[in-house]
Amino acid sequence: MFDILQSIVPTALFYSAPLIFTALGGVFSERSGVVNIGLEGLMVMGAFVGIVFNLTFADVLGAWTPWVSIIAATVVGAIFSIVHAVASITFRSDQTISGVAINMLALGLGVYLTKLWYGKGQTDMVQQPFYTTDIPLLSEIPIIGPIFFQGVYVTSYLAIIIAFIAWYVLYKTSFGLRLRAVGEHPMAADTNGINVYKMRYIGVILSGALGGLGGSVFALTIVSNFSHSTIVGQGFMALAAVIFGKWHPLGAMGAALFFGLAQSLSVVSAGVPLLADVPQVYLLIAPYVLTILALAGFIGRAEAPKASGIPYIKGNR
Amino acid sequence: MFFKVNSILLIIILNYGGSFMMKKSKIFLLFALVLGLGIFLAACGTSSSDKNTDKKDSASGSEAEVKDFGIAMVTDQGGVDDKSFNQSAWEGLQEFGEANGLTKGNGIDFAQSNGQADFMPNITRLVRDEYDVILATGFLLKEDIQKAAKQFPDSNFAIVDETVDAPNAASLGFAEHQGSFLVGVAAAHKSETGKLGFVGGIDSPLIQKFEAGFIAGAKSVNPDITVDVQYAEHFSDAAKGKLIASNMYDNGIDVIYHAAGGTGNGVFNQAKDIKQNDPERQIWVIGVDRDQHEEGQIGDNNVTLTSMVKRVDVAVKELANLAKDGKFPGGEKLEFGIEEDGIAVTTTNEEAMTEDIIKSVDEWQEKILNGEVEVPKTREELEAFEESL
Numbered sequence: 001m002f003d004i005l006q007s008i009v010p011t012a013l014f015y016s017a018p019l020i021f022t023a024l025g026g027v028f029s030e031r032s033g034v035v036n037i038g039l040e041g042l043m044v045m046g047a048f049v050g051i052v053f054n055l056t057f058a059d060v061l062g063a064w065t066p067w068v069s070i071i072a073a074t075v076v077g078a079i080f081s082i083v084h085a086v087a088s089i090t091f092r093s094d095q096t097i098s099g100v101a102i103n104m105l106a107l108g109l110g111v112y113l114t115k116l117w118y119g120k121g122q123t124d125m126v127q128q129p130f131y132t133t134d135i136p137l138l139s140e141i142p143i144i145g146p147i148f149f150q151g152v153y154v155t156s157y158l159a160i161i162i163a164f165i166a167w168y169v170l171y172k173t174s175f176g177l178r179l180r181a182v183g184e185h186p187m188a189a190d191t192n193g194i195n196v197y198k199m200r201y202i203g204v205i206l207s208g209a210l211g212g213l214g215g216s217v218f219a220l221t222i223v224s225n226f227s228h229s230t231i232v233g234q235g236f237m238a239l240a241a242v243i244f245g246k247w248h249p250l251g252a253m254g255a256a257l258f259f260g261l262a263q264s265l266s267v268v269s270a271g272v273p274l275l276a277d278v279p280q281v282y283l284l285i286a287p288y289v290l291t292i293l294a295l296a297g298f299i300g301r302a303e304a305p306k307a308s309g310i311p312y313i314k315g316n317r
Numbered sequence: 318m319f320f321k322v323n324s325i326l327l328i329i330i331l332n333y334g335g336s337f338m339m340k341k342s343k344i345f346l347l348f349a350l351v352l353g354l355g356i357f358l359a360a361c362g363t364s365s366s367d368k369n370t371d372k373k374d375s376a377s378g379s380e381a382e383v384k385d386f387g388i389a390m391v392t393d394q395g396g397v398d399d400k401s402f403n404q405s406a407w408e409g410l411q412e413f414g415e416a417n418g419l420t421k422g423n424g425i426d427f428a429q430s431n432g433q434a435d436f437m438p439n440i441t442r443l444v445r446d447e448y449d450v451i452l453a454t455g456f457l458l459k460e461d462i463q464k465a466a467k468q469f470p471d472s473n474f475a476i477v478d479e480t481v482d483a484p485n486a487a488s489l490g491f492a493e494h495q496g497s498f499l500v501g502v503a504a505a506h507k508s509e510t511g512k513l514g515f516v517g518g519i520d521s522p523l524i525q526k527f528e529a530g531f532i533a534g535a536k537s538v539n540p541d542i543t544v545d546v547q548y549a550e551h552f553s554d555a556a557k558g559k560l561i562a563s564n565m566y567d568n569g570i571d572v573i574y575h576a577a578g579g580t581g582n583g584v585f586n587q588a589k590d591i592k593q594n595d596p597e598r599q600i601w602v603i604g605v606d607r608d609q610h611e612e613g614q615i616g617d618n619n620v621t622l623t624s625m626v627k628r629v630d631v632a633v634k635e636l637a638n639l640a641k642d643g644k645f646p647g648g649e650k651l652e653f654g655i656e657e658d659g660i661a662v663t664t665t666n667e668e669a670m671t672e673d674i675i676k677s678v679d680e681w682q683e684k685i686l687n688g689e690v691e692v693p694k695t696r697e698e699l700e701a702f703e704e705s706l
Contacts, residue, residue: 007567011560115431120399125612129586131593151594222556224586228394229553229579267547267560 004272005147008264010132013156016260018043018218020159022238023245023252024166025210030247031170032203033183033307035095038084038102039211040235045080046073046215048110051226052117054126065128070155070216077212078205080106085204089197092311103235111228122227130155130221155217162210163253170249179203183305186312196312214238240291247305259287386641388413389426389448390633391439393455396429401607402454402477402629409630410452413637436461444469450640452633453477462486473645475636477629484648489632492654493523494530495685496625497574498692499655499662500603501534502681503623504572505542506674507601513544514565516584518552518577522695527576527605527625529699530692537681537690540706545570549580558583566591566600572622574603581605582612589615601669610665622669626661628653655685 022039029036036042050073058065083105087098114123132151139149170176181189182199190196215231223230237259244258245251266283269275275283390406392399397407407427414425421427426448428439436458443451444465451472453462456479466474466483474486481488504513513535517524532544545565549557558580565573566587573588575581581604588602592615602613604624613621632653639646653659662678664670684690693699 007564011563015556015560115396120396121394122399125582125585125614129589131590133594218556222559222586223579223582225582227579230555232551232553234556263557264560267557267564 002143002147004268006150008261008268009147010150010152011267012257012260012264014132014153014221014260015263016256017153017156017159017221018214018234019238019241019256019259020163020253021214021217022211022235023241023256024163024249025207025214026239026242027166027170027245027247027249027252028179028203028210029207030242030308031183031305032179032200033186033305033310033312034085034088034200034204035099035309036081036084036204036207037096037099037236037239038081038106039207039238040231040233041099041103041106042077042081042208042211043215043218043235043238044103044106044110044231046070046077046212046217047219047223047230048106048113048215048226049073049076049212050216050219051123051126051224051230052113054128054220055123058126058128061128063128066130066220069220070213073212073216074209075212077215078209081204081208081211082201084208085201088311089200089204092313095309095311107228110226114226123225125224126220129224130217153221155221159217160253163249166249180305182312183307186307190312190314196314200312211235211238237287240288243304244287244291244294246294246303255287255291258290262286386417387419387424387426387446387448388450388452388637388640389428389443389446390452390454391428391436391443391458392430393436393453393457394430394432397427402627405607405627405629406452406454406477406633409633410637412630413634417641433457437465440465444472449473450475450637450645452636454629455479473640473647477632478627480650482648486648487636487646488650489629489636490650490652491627491632491659492652492692493576493625493627493660494526494533494692494694495654496627496660496662497527497530497576498534498537498685498690499660499678499682500574500623500625501531501536502538502678503662503670503674504531504574504601504603505535505538506677507622507669508542508572509599510569510571511539511542512568512570513542514562514570514573515544515546516558516561516565516573516575516577516581517546517548518580519550520548524548524576525696526694527574529694529696529702531574533693533699533702534681536703536706538677540703549577551580552577553579555579555583555586559587562587571599572601572603574605574625576605578606581609585609585612585620588620589613592618592620604663608663608665610663613666619666619669621666623666624663626663628659628661631658655682 022043026036026039050069053072054065054069061068084098084102087093088095130153132153135149139145178194179199182194182196186196218234219226219230241252241255241259244255262283265275266280269278269283388410390410392403397403410425414420419425428443430436430439440451440461451474453476455477458476459479459481462474462476462481466481466486470485475489477489479488515528515531517528528546535542535544547561549561551557558577562573562584573584575584584602588600591598591600596618600620601622602620603622606627608624608626610621613619664675685692693702
């Protein structure tokens with residue numbers, strides 16, 4: 001049992017980390033009232049920037065390269081998401097369409113620039129990715145240490161910490177209250193003197209930053225290069241985590257961790273007595289089935305922010 | 318392709334935005350500029366390649382009439398420097414050209430595809446330029462070649478690594494089971510734990526050929542060796558590859574053979590991560606299709622034991638020679654194995670591939686060549702093979 005946990009937990013953690021980051025981005029955007037199905041594209045952008053930055057500056061920055069790379073990806077992700085913000089907030093275009101545009105634009109741009117700069121369909125593998133480490137002190141705790149804190153990526157814990165910060169910001173600060181108000185009832189918020197457009201811009205840009213961060217963490221912990229198939233559906237999984245987590249930061253984090261656990265279990269299951277009899281496919285589809293059930297109202301009520309998806313027009317009733 | 322769809326979407330968005338132009342003309346202008354830049358970039362991509370092809374068109378168009386034989390290839394996504402099938406195929410054509418006094422645009426040529434939408438126009442252009450044989454690299458082009466073969470019955474077509482059923486099309490396949498058998502031999506010698514792993518892309522007859530060959534090779538050396546077989550059910554899910562590899566290495570497996578394309582990146586990633594934390598630990602990955610030595614480099618160590626290489630260049634050259642002599646194998650499926658030099662096992666990692674291992678691999682290769690060993694291609698054949706051990 002101990003051995004099994006020790007192989008399941010770290011793998012579930014590294015699988016979940018990018019999903020957590022991106023799902024938190026989704027939470028911020030949707031809470032402010034803007035549907036963001038462009039998460040996939042934001043992850044692609046993050047992965048692209050993370051890898052290119054890493055390849056370019058590995059010689060200069062040494063061991064710090066991956067950290068600086070994910071910061072660069074975060075910034076570029078934030079900037080890139082402004083396209084979505086402008087289209088869906090200022091010009092009130094259909095949020096789903098501009099989200100799809102983000103997905104396509106990011107992939108097209110990423111692959112195009114890769115071909116332009118490197119002359120081939122995929123980049124080389126980075127020399128400075130993230131490596132697993134033992135977390136000092138914590139890894140020496142008996143039983144818990146080896147399971148949770150040995151051979152893990154620091155980024156996994158960064159994701160969990162940021163989830164708690166996101167929860168604090170959204171639920172314990174006046175900024176968070178305003179952001180949620182704008183997503184629930186923008187007119188009421190407007191009457192109270194909250195700048196709806198500004199709050200929504202902040203929500204979308206935060207989702208871009210976190211999406212870019214998630215994409216770059218995915219690329220630098222798991223894939224190590226960039227190609228058209230680096231990000232294949234992780235953004236949509238993150239979106240599923242947002243819904244399954246009921247638009248709550250900690251819920252989204254839990255959902256992402258659960259997705260990682262299901263993936264990890266499907267691989268490890270062959271060696272686990274009870275699970276060995278369960279066909280792999282059930283474990284693989286479990287996250288998606290549960291998301292659908294959550295949406296259909298079987299597992300509590302998954303209720304989206306009321307104004308999510310509706311452009312706000314000042315003075316309109 | 319993406320750009321075209323993009324432009325349409327952007328136009329839709331622009332129209333939406335258009336109604337607000339009066340009020341917010343400045344912001345709108347900025348927004349339009351950003352989007353316009355995107356379209357401009359897309360236009361750049363196509364126009365520059367158009368220019369190239371135009372040049373090629375005029376050159377090859379006039380030359381093709383002078384020369385009596387011409388062969389050209391259409392790449393799948395990626396250029397002729399992709400370090401993979403496209404590059405290998407183009408190298409084969411260039412060698413053929415050198416031997417026969419043909420140069421690029423003058424008897425041999427390639428048309429680069431930047432996406433699936435480019436396949437058919439490229440094929441049609443090469444047909445129009447009267448190339449005798451039009452070669453396609455990779456399974457992505459299967460349907461287009463099938464269609465083209467029907468549409469242009471007077472031209473000859475060929476596809477690498479896939480099967481096309483038409484009287485004027487040849488299919489170039491490889492004896493992957495033989496190569497997999499040999500890397501299985503190497504893995505069995507290298508393994509200290511007696512446990513090997515196999516990571517497949519999608520559970521299909523093609524990948525089962527790799528699986529059967531690998532297991533047969535390993536068990537021929539050591540009948541007690543165990544091979545854990547896992548399929549990611551995806552060819553580009555690196556995360557799944559990493560999960561599987563992590564679990565395998567945790568369970569004491571020390572050599573993993575992957576036949577999983579991009580999913581295999583995750584296997585390399587995991588192996589390198591373990592090596593980074595514990596350079597003394599002896600774990601290995603076996604690459605596939607091309608020499609994946611570079612992928613395995615971590616500091617001064619390299620986790621790539623060897624790679625099972627498909628020599629696309631050899632197959633292409635052979636096909637070109639057949640066609641030149643008027644013996645184009647239309648409607649046939651050619652298989653390139655060890656005998657035809659179509660399969661190779663790399664020895665780039667000199668430290669890992671010791672002389673003993675290479676010697677043993679050579680011995681088994683000899684046995685396959687002289688028919689002493691019949692390498693299984695399917696799971697049924699593998700069972701029979703294991704019983705006969």
